[in-house]
Amino acid sequence: MSEYLALLMFPVLLVLIFIGFPVAFSLMATTLIFGLVTFGDNLIFLLIDKIEEVGSNFVLAAVPLFVFMGSMLERSGIADRLFEAIHLWTKRLPGGLAVGTILMAILFAASTGVIGAAEAVIGLLAIPPMLKHRYNKALISGTICAGGSLGTIIPPSVVAVVIGPLANVSIGDLFMGMVFPGLLLATLYAIYIIAICVIRPEYGPSSEPSPDDPGLWEKIRLTVYALVPPLVMIFSVLGSMIMGWAAPTEAAALGALCSVGLAVFYRRFNMRMFSDALMATLRITSMIMLILLAGNMFTGVFAGTGGMMVVNNLIDALGLGPWGLLFLVLFLTLIAGFFLEWASVTLIFIPIFAPLVAAAGFDVVWFCILFMIMLQTGYLTPPMAPAIFYLRGVSPPEITLPDMYRGVIPFILLQLVVAGVVMAFPQIVLWLPSKVLGF
Amino acid sequence: MQKLLSLIERITGNVGVIAAWLVVPLVLATAYEVFSRYLLNAPTVWAFEIGYMMMGSHFLLGAAYTLRQGSHVRVDLIYGSVSAKTRAIIDVAGYLFFILPFMLWLSWGLWDYFETSWVDMETSGHSSWNPVVWPYRLVFLIAIVVLTLQIVGEIIKGVQVLTGKSSTGGAA
Amino acid sequence: KWKMATGWAGGPLMDIGAKAFAERLEQLSGGRMQVQVFPGGALGGALKVSETVKNGIADMGHLWMGYDWGKDTTTVLFGGYAGSFDSERMLHWLYEGGGVELQREFREKEFDVISFPLFIRTAEVFLHSRKPVRTLEDLQGLKLRTAGAWIEMSAAMGAAPVTTPGGEIYAALERGVIDATEWGTLWENISPGFSKVAKYLIIPGVHQPTAPFELVLNKRMWGKLTPADQALIETTAKLVTYESWLKIGQEDAKSLEFYREQGNEVIDLEPEVQYEARRVGKEWAGKQAEKSEWFARVLKSQEEFEKLWADADRYRNVKVDGKN
Ligand code: NA
Ligand code: NA
Numbered sequence: 001m002s003e004y005l006a007l008l009m010f011p012v013l014l015v016l017i018f019i020g021f022p023v024a025f026s027l028m029a030t031t032l033i034f035g036l037v038t039f040g041d042n043l044i045f046l047l048i049d050k051i052e053e054v055g056s057n058f059v060l061a062a063v064p065l066f067v068f069m070g071s072m073l074e075r076s077g078i079a080d081r082l083f084e085a086i087h088l089w090t091k092r093l094p095g096g097l098a099v100g101t102i103l104m105a106i107l108f109a110a111s112t113g114v115i116g117a118a119e120a121v122i123g124l125l126a127i128p129p130m131l132k133h134r135y136n137k138a139l140i141s142g143t144i145c146a147g148g149s150l151g152t153i154i155p156p157s158v159v160a161v162v163i164g165p166l167a168n169v170s171i172g173d174l175f176m177g178m179v180f181p182g183l184l185l186a187t188l189y190a191i192y193i194i195a196i197c198v199i200r201p202e203y204g205p206s207s208e209p210s211p212d213d214p215g216l217w218e219k220i221r222l223t224v225y226a227l228v229p230p231l232v233m234i235f236s237v238l239g240s241m242i243m244g245w246a247a248p249t250e251a252a253a254l255g256a257l258c259s260v261g262l263a264v265f266y267r268r269f270n271m272r273m274f275s276d277a278l279m280a281t282l283r284i285t286s287m288i289m290l291i292l293l294a295g296n297m298f299t300g301v302f303a304g305t306g307g308m309m310v311v312n313n314l315i316d317a318l319g320l321g322p323w324g325l326l327f328l329v330l331f332l333t334l335i336a337g338f339f340l341e342w343a344s345v346t347l348i349f350i351p352i353f354a355p356l357v358a359a360a361g362f363d364v365v366w367f368c369i370l371f372m373i374m375l376q377t378g379y380l381t382p383p384m385a386p387a388i389f390y391l392r393g394v395s396p397p398e399i400t401l402p403d404m405y406r407g408v409i410p411f412i413l414l415q416l417v418v419a420g421v422v423m424a425f426p427q428i429v430l431w432l433p434s435k436v437l438g439f
Numbered sequence: 440m441q442k443l444l445s446l447i448e449r450i451t452g453n454v455g456v457i458a459a460w461l462v463v464p465l466v467l468a469t470a471y472e473v474f475s476r477y478l479l480n481a482p483t484v485w486a487f488e489i490g491y492m493m494m495g496s497h498f499l500l501g502a503a504y505t506l507r508q509g510s511h512v513r514v515d516l517i518y519g520s521v522s523a524k525t526r527a528i529i530d531v532a533g534y535l536f537f538i539l540p541f542m543l544w545l546s547w548g549l550w551d552y553f554e555t556s557w558v559d560m561e562t563s564g565h566s567s568w569n570p571v572v573w574p575y576r577l578v579f580l581i582a583i584v585v586l587t588l589q590i591v592g593e594i595i596k597g598v599q600v601l602t603g604k605s606s607t608g609g610a611a
Numbered sequence: 612k613w614k615m616a617t618g619w620a621g622g623p624l625m626d627i628g629a630k631a632f633a634e635r636l637e638q639l640s641g642g643r644m645q646v647q648v649f650p651g652g653a654l655g656g657a658l659k660v661s662e663t664v665k666n667g668i669a670d671m672g673h674l675w676m677g678y679d680w681g682k683d684t685t686t687v688l689f690g691g692y693a694g695s696f697d698s699e700r701m702l703h704w705l706y707e708g709g710g711v712e713l714q715r716e717f718r719e720k721e722f723d724v725i726s727f728p729l730f731i732r733t734a735e736v737f738l739h740s741r742k743p744v745r746t747l748e749d750l751q752g753l754k755l756r757t758a759g760a761w762i763e764m765s766a767a768m769g770a771a772p773v774t775t776p777g778g779e780i781y782a783a784l785e786r787g788v789i790d791a792t793e794w795g796t797l798w799e800n801i802s803p804g805f806s807k808v809a810k811y812l813i814i815p816g817v818h819q820p821t822a823p824f825e826l827v828l829n830k831r832m833w834g835k836l837t838p839a840d841q842a843l844i845e846t847t848a849k850l851v852t853y854e855s856w857l858k859i860g861q862e863d864a865k866s867l868e869f870y871r872e873q874g875n876e877v878i879d880l881e882p883e884v885q886y887e888a889r890r891v892g893k894e895w896a897g898k899q900a901e902k903s904e905w906f907a908r909v910l911k912s913q914e915e916f917e918k919l920w921a922d923a924d925r926y927r928n929v930k931v932d933g934k935n
Pocket of ligand 1: 108109110150151152153154155156157
C-alpha cells in the first residue's frame with residue numbers, strides 16, 4: 001500500500017512549482033518530504049550519491065560548453081550576421097527566420113546528445129534576430145523549444161544511449177532508427193512554420209521588395225561573409241566528430257575554443273566581453289544542471305518509495321491486448337513526461353515496459369523510438385516542461401510564460417502526428433538500420 | 440541584517456566568478472586531449488577526470504551566484520501577479536522550512552563524506568590517473584555551504600520585504 | 612519486500628544475475644522472501660552499489676567488486692584481472708579454496724557489508740576493433756577504450772588506453788576516435804552492438820579471463836535474519852552463480868556464430884600477447900601486495916591454489932585435435 005505514497009509526490013511538486021517556488025528547489029523540497037518518510041536518516045546518503053553521480057558525468061560537460069559557445073557567438077555579433085544573411089534570402093518566405101532556426105537546430109542536434117545544451121545555444125543565437133524582426137513570441141518560443149529538443153531524436157543522443165542497454169537493444173540500431181523519424185519531425189516543423197505564417201502573416205513578417213535591397217552579387221558577398229564563421233563553427237563541432245578526431249563532448253569543447261577564436265578574428269574579443277560570456281554561461285548552466293540534479297534526487301526517492309511497483313501493478317491490473325498495452329505504455333510515458341525529466345522517465349519506465357512490449361510481439365527498437373518521441377513530447381509539455389524552463393534561462397523577459405505555453409502546443413501536436421506515422425509505418429524506423437549496419 | 444546580507448552576497452559573488460572561469464580549464468583540457476590523442480597518438484590519463492570535475496565544480500559552485508542573480512527559473516503565472524509581500528511569503532516559507540534544513544543537512548553530510556575520503560585517502564577509480572577524491576569532495580562541501588549562505592541571504596531579503604525595509608524583495 | 616540496487620541497465624547481468632536471484636529466492640522460500648530489483652542509477656549510483664547498501668538505501672545489491680578499486684585494490688583480485696585464473700578455477704578457488712570466506716571477511720571488515728559471490732563471467736571478448744590485432748606489435752599505440760586497472764596494464768604493454776564515457780563509446784568507435792573497445796563476454800556484447808561498427812572481434816579476453824560478481828547485503832538487515840534464512844540466501848546465491856556460468860557458456864558458443872554471420876572477422880591473439888598480459892597483470896599484483904595487507908593475503912591464497920592446481924590440465928583436459 002505504501003507504494004501509492006509515491007504518486008502523492010506529483011501533486012506536492014505541482015503545487016510548489018505553481019505557486020512560483022524555483023523549479024529546482026521545488027523538486028528538492030518534495031524529495032526531502034517523501035525521502036524522509038521512505039528512507040529516514042539514510043536519505044542523506046542518497047542525496048550525496050546523486051551529487052556525486054551528476055557531478056562525475058563527463059557527458060554533461062556539453063551543457064556548459066554549448067552554452068558558452070552560444071554566449072560567445074551572441075556577443076561577437078556572428079549570430080546576428082548569420083541571421084541577417086538568412087533574412088536576405090528568406091525575407092519573402094513566410095517565417096523564414098524561424099525556418100532557418102530549425103535548420104540550425106538540426107545541425108546542433110546532430111552534434112550533441114544532451115538536451116538543454118542544444119536548446120540553450122539555439123535560443124541564445126536565434127531569439128534576438130527573430131524579436132528584432134517582430135516575430136510572434138509564441139512562435140519564437142515554440143520554434144526554440146521544439147528545435148532544441150531535436151537533439152533527443154537526431155543522433156547522437158544521450159537518451160538513446162541510456163535507453164539502449166535498459167531495453168537490451170543496440171545503440172547503433174537506435175541511432176539509425178531515429179534518423180528518418182527525426183528528419184520527418186524537423187520537416188513538419190518547418191512546414192508548419194511556413195503554413196502558419198502564410199495564414200497569419202504577422203506571425204513571421206516577410207518584407208516587401210524595396211529599392212534598397214542589395215543586388216544579387218552584393219547579397220552573395222554578404223552571405224559568404226556571414227556564413228563562413230558559422231560554417232567554421234559547425235565544422236569544428238560536427239566535422240571533428242565525423243572525421244573521427246573527437247567524441248561528441250570533446251567536439252563541444254572544440255566548438256567552444258573555436259568561438260573564442262572567431263571573436264578574436266572579428267576583433268570583437270576583449271576581457272569584458274569574455275568575462276560577461278563566462279558569467280552568463282554560469283547562470284544558464286547552473287540553472288539547467290541544478291534542475292537535472294534535483295530531478296535525479298526526486299527520481300531516487302520516487303523509485304525507492306515504490307513508484308516503479310505502482311506502474312507495474314497498474315499495467316497488470318488492466319490485462320490489455322498488445323495494442324492496448326502499447327497505447328497505455330506510450331500514454332503513461334507522455335503523462336510522466338509532463339512532470340519528470342527524460343532521464344527519470346527512462347530509468348523508471350523502460351525496465352518495466354520494454355520486456356512487456358517485447359512479449360507482446362512488437363519490435364523493441366521500434367518501440368524505443370516511439371518512446372523517445374513521447375519523451376520529447378513530454379519534455380515540451382507544460383507544466384513541468386524542461387524545454388520551457390531552459391528557454392526562460394536564455395530569453396529576454398518580454399517573452400512571457402503564457403507565450404511559451406501557447407507556443408509549444410502546435411509542435412506537441414506535430415510530435416503526436418509523427419508518433420502516429422511511425423506506429424502505422426514501422427519501416428520508417430526499421431529500414432535504415434537493416435541497410436546501413438553490418439558488413 | 441543588511442551587513443550580513445552584503446557579506447553573504449560578496450562571498451557568493453566571488454565564488455561565482457571562480458566558478459565561471461572553470462569553463463576555461465574545461466575547454467583547454469578537453470581540447471588538449473583531442474590534440475594529444477589524434478596528432479600525437481598519446482591520450483592523456485587526466486583529461487577525462489579533469490573534465491567532469493570542472494563541469495561539476497562549475498555548476499555546483501555557481502548555484503549560489505545563480506540564486507543571487509535570480510536565475511533559478513520559476514513558473515511565474517501566479518508568482519508574477521501577486522504582491523511583493525505575497526512573493527516574499529512564498530520564498531521565505533519555502534526557503535526556511537524546506538531548503539535551509541535541506542542544505543544544512545546536506546552540508547553536514549558532505550562534511551562527513553569529505554572527511555572519510557580524506558582519512559582513507561580514497562581514490563576515484565574512474566581512470567588510471569586515479570586521483571584522490573577529497574579535493575573534489577571539498578568542492579561539493581564548499582559549494583553547498585555557499586549555497587546555504589545564499590539561502591540565508593534570500594530569507595533575509597524576504598524578511599526585509601515583509602517588515603517593509605525593502606520594497607523590491609528577492610529575486611525578480 | 613527487499614530492495615536490491617544493481618549496477619546494470621539490463622542484459623545478462625540483470626536477467627540471469629540480479630533478477631534470477633530474486634526469482635530463485637522467492638521460489639525457494641515459498642514466496643516468503645521477495646526482492647525488488649532496481650536498475651543502476653535508480654536508487655544510488657551505478658558504480659556505488661556497495662555504499663548504497665551499506666547506507667541502507669537498499670537492502671542488498673548486485674555489483675562487480677572491482678568498481679570499488681579506488682577504495683581498496685584488493686577488490687580487483689575478487690573481481691578478476693589480467694593475472695586471474697580461468698572461470699573454472701575461479702569457481703573452485705571461491706567455493707573450495709577458501710575464497711568465499713576471504714571475500715566475506717574482507718567485505719565485512721573493510722566495507723561493512725555482507726558479501727557472497729553471485730554470477731560469474733567467463734573470459735570476455737578482448738576487443739571489438741577497427742584494426743586487426745594479433746601480436747604485441749599490433750597493440751602498440753592502439754587506442755583502446757577500457758576502464759579500471761587494465762588501463763595501467765595495457766599502457767605497460769604499449770597500447771594507448773582511452774577513458775571514454777560509457778555513453779560515447781559507440782559514437783567514438785563508429786567514427787574511429789578510438790580503435791577498439793572491450794566490454795563483456797561474446798553474448799553480452801551482442802546488445803550494445805559494437806560489432807556493427809568494428810569489423811574485428813579479437814579473442815580471448817586476456818585482460819579479464821574471468822569476472823565473478825557479488826551479492827552484498829546490508830548488515831542490519833542480515834542480522835535480523837534467522838540462521839536458516841541466512842543459509843537460504845547464501846545457497847541461492849551459489850545456485851544462481853552456477854546457473855549463470857552454465858548459461859553464459861552455452862550462449863557464448865551461439866554468439867560466436869552470430870558474429871560470424873554478421874560478417875565480423877574473428878581473430879585469435881597470438882600466445883605472446885596472452886603470456887605478456889598475464890605477466891603484466893602479475894607484476895601489477897605484486898606491487899599492490901607490497902602496499903596492502905589484505906591484497907597480499909588474498910593474492911597468497913590465490914597463488915597457493917594455483918600451485919595446487921598446477922598439473923590439473925594434465926589430468927582434467929584430454930587433448931583433442933578438433934577434427935573429430
Ligand atoms: Na543529437
Ligand atoms: Na513536460
